[in-house]
Amino acid sequence: LWQEGHTAHATSEEAMQESLKMLDVYAAFAENYMAMPVIKGEKTASERFPGAVNTYCIEAMMQDKKALQAGTSHFLGQHFSRGFNIKYLSAEDKEEFAWTTSWGASTRLIGGLIMTHSDDNGLVLPPKLAPAQVVILPIIHKEEDRATILAYCDSLAKELRDIRYHDQRLGVEMDTRELTGGEKAWSWVKKGVPIRVEIGNKEVARNSVFMGRRDKEYKDRQVVSRTEFLATIVNQLDEMQHNLFNRAKTFQEQNMAMITSLDDFYAYFKSDGGFALAHWNGDAEIEAKMKQELSVTIRCIPFSMQDKKGKCIFSGDDNAQMAIFAKAY
Structure with missing residues (x-):
């Protein structure tokens, strides 16, 4: 993950607007997708990007209370255009030095995501960024129950994948490994998947799911009817997204x-x-x-x-x- 951009403009005002606009883009991504609250501001002269007129940044607080510079945007004035002879042809048909910007975010966002949300049990992923929002865990104790349970899980996975979540299909994993229910569940807790669904004989018989959420304690699981689960899955994921942001925001404010x-x-x-x-x-x-x-x-x-x-x-x-x-x- 490395994102960087450079722009050239005819006026100082246009370049400054671009610098601040990109800072807003980074802040919106951090808060709306990463659920990581940030503070927007300007760097001091000693912390400024070398050669920049102004350096703007977003700063986040990690769980050890240290700051992480999560993205920067620089108004470069004409320093680099003069140094590298970057010119444009003006409306007056004259060559002029451009006003330039530079902005970027890097792999430190991955570290920021981990250090903002994760806990002693492993990774915690905001639903909007999680590769899969739901993992289905078939719990099979007897071989004669395998076909019935797996068929139930397959049909549930199909229904979930037909649901749209923020302009994309829900990501669904199904874990059919020969492990105990606890081993399966904990392996996905560590991976940070937002919602875990355990399916055994009881769930098949009741047309239900046994559900746990990564933003709650491991033991805080509940039986939910299949109909209700499918009808509320998007709202639950959005609630998790908001909970993670609010938890991090509260931590920031308290410290x-x-x-x-x-x-x-x-x-x-x-x-x-x-x-x-x-x-x-x-x-x-x-x-x-x-x-x-x-x-x-x-x-x-x-x-x-x-x-x-x-x-x-x-x-x-x-x-x-x-x-x-x-x-x-």
Whole structure:
């Protein structure tokens, strides 16, 4: 997974719009598909992409409270077009240097997905990104029951694959390995498949399924009629998608603190700190000192707090900007 783009524009305004538009695209993908909440903002000069005029980013909090830069978009001005002689023919029939952008996301999104949602039992996949949304587990104790149970599972799988989930057919796996029910179920828990369905003699006789969800405890399983299961599967998957996002968003909010003094700042990061919101006067020497002494960097100047000026906790200067500090990958 590596996605990167470069564009050239006739005006500075067009290039800036493209840079911010792509940042919105990355943020929407992270939140709407990965169920990973992010904070949009601008990098400081020391964290900026070399040669860029502005670097914009999305920052996510992992379960160890460290930050992950999950995507970046750069407004390059004319620095690279002049360096590489990138020109266009203007409406006035004159050669002009282009205004350029660069933006990208990489394999770190896979790590971000794992570190945002997974638990001690293994992988947890948001339904919108899962290769399969449902796995069917035939539970066969007697050989004479095999044909009946497998036929039931096959017909259920067919019905599920005919259901549309966000513009694609549901992905369905069926595990016919010669393993116990527990061994089968746990192997799919570790793989993070959103919904597990166990089918044995009881389920066939009752025209039902025994269902478990990956966003709940393993033992939190229930018998659901086949009709109800098929009718509610899309809603259940959407509920799981929302639950995963809300769980991660709550974690982020619970581990973000407003810091108003230097002593509190040091104490926060010498303990179990997460994201610290603090006013900073823009001094690169202060930024470097925090990195050296606490292994903390400014993750971004958040867009949502650009108007929240205040007193710098490091220097006492007024009219300082709000920044997000954190340890990071």
